[in-house]
Amino acid sequence: FSFFAEVAALIHMLREDENFLECCIVLSYVSFVVIGLSKIFAVMKQKPKMTALVSQLKTCFPSPSAKDQEEYAPKSWLKRCHMYTKGFGVLYTILYFAHALIPLFVYFVQRALLQYPDAEQIMPFYQLEPWEFRNSWLFYPTYFHQSLAGYTATCGSIAGDLMIFAVVLQVIMHYERLAKVLNVMNEVFGVPLLLNFIVSALLVCLVGFQLTLDFNPEYFCKQVLLLTSVLFEVYLLCSFSQMLIDASENVGHAAYDMDW
Numbered sequence: 001f002s003f004f005a006e007v008a009a010l011i012h013m014l015r016e017d018e019n020f021l022e023c024c025i026v027l028s029y030v031s032f033v034v035i036g037l038s039k040i041f042a043v044m045k046q047k048p049k050m051t052a053l054v055s056q057l058k059t060c061f062p063s064p065s066a067k068d069q070e071e072y073a074p075k076s077w078l079k080r081c082h083m084y085t086k087g088f089g090v091l092y093t094i095l096y097f098a099h100a101l102i103p104l105f106v107y108f109v110q111r112a113l114l115q116y117p118d119a120e121q122i123m124p125f126y127q128l129e130p131w132e133f134r135n136s137w138l139f140y141p142t143y144f145h146q147s148l149a150g151y152t153a154t155c156g157s158i159a160g161d162l163m164i165f166a167v168v169l170q171v172i173m174h175y176e177r178l179a180k181v182l183n184v185m186n187e188v189f190g191v192p193l194l195l196n197f198i199v200s201a202l203l204v205c206l207v208g209f210q211l212t213l214d215f216n217p218e219y220f221c222k223q224v225l226l227l228t229s230v231l232f233e234v235y236l237l238c239s240f241s242q243m244l245i246d247a248s249e250n251v252g253h254a255a256y257d258m259d260w
Contacts, residue, residue, distance in 0.1 A: 032153060032157070033149075033150075033153045035153075035157055036152070036153030036154065036155075036156035036157040036160075037153065037156060039156050039157055039159070039160030039161075040152075040156035040159075040160070042160070043159070043160060043163075050163075053167065057167065057170055060170075060174055061074070061170070073173075074173070077169060077170070077173045080169065081165065081166060081169050084165055084169075085162050085165055085166070088158070088161065088162065088165070089158055089162065092154055092157065092158050093154075095154070096150060096151060096154040099150065100147040100150055100151070103122045103123065104143060106122075107119055107120070107121055107122065120134075121134045121135065121139045123142065123143060123146050182244075193237065196233075196237070197234070197237075200230050200233065200234050203226070203227075203230045204227065204230055204231065207223050207226055207227045207230075208227065210223060
């Protein structure tokens with residue numbers, strides 16, 4: 001209800017050509033509510049997929065053994081996750097309470113302390129309601145209703161973002177572990193692979209040249225088998241290397257193409 005009332009208030013302000021700054025403020029509130037509601041509905045609609053995602057991440061989480069704990073360093077990642085999530089949550093909480101309480105605080109200061117007779121009762125987010133709330137007991141339930149709606153949108157936005165942060169951090173944790181494994185593999189097999197390609201290229205040239213000079217059935221079969229085995233080995237090495245390159249590129253594409 002609050003969302004549609006807020007949109008109606010924005011349309012009314014635009015039609016009446018009211019203060020452009022106030023229109024921009026209400027539009028920013030509408031945009032924030034759209035973001036919060038979209039995350040809430042996305043979680044509700046994709047709940048089975050989210051459950052499967054959490055279960056899948058749980059199976060990937062390192063075991064309590066000292067070796068896994070040392071390799072993956074989940075405590076350092078947990079500390080980093082707490083730093084981001086708590087800071088983000090505190091920031092949004094301050095943002096909400098600032099918008100929800102400042103108008104009420106200003107009204108009470110003007111009415112009770114300064115004793116202004118014309119102290120205006122202002123809603124926290126938008127001023128258009130189907131009923132008249134000014135100078136009436138309806139001001140307080142209306143104010144609470146708008147504050148509750150803002151709280152719901154804020155919680156939806158925080159919850160969705162924190163879930164994204166947690167999943168991405170855990171994916172990065174596993175990806176960094178895999179990157180370290182690839183570095184070790186490169187240190188172990190890098191030089192042999194280089195020599196393998198150099199020697200294989202030399203063998204292909206030599207065998208191909210030999211086959212053009214002399215045609216002996218016995219010799220020809222052995223050289224063809226040697227050439228085939230060398231080419232097949234090079235093909236497999238290139239194929240697996242290309243698969244690794246494609247998988248690495250897909251990580252970047254997945255991060256870039258994600259609907260952030």
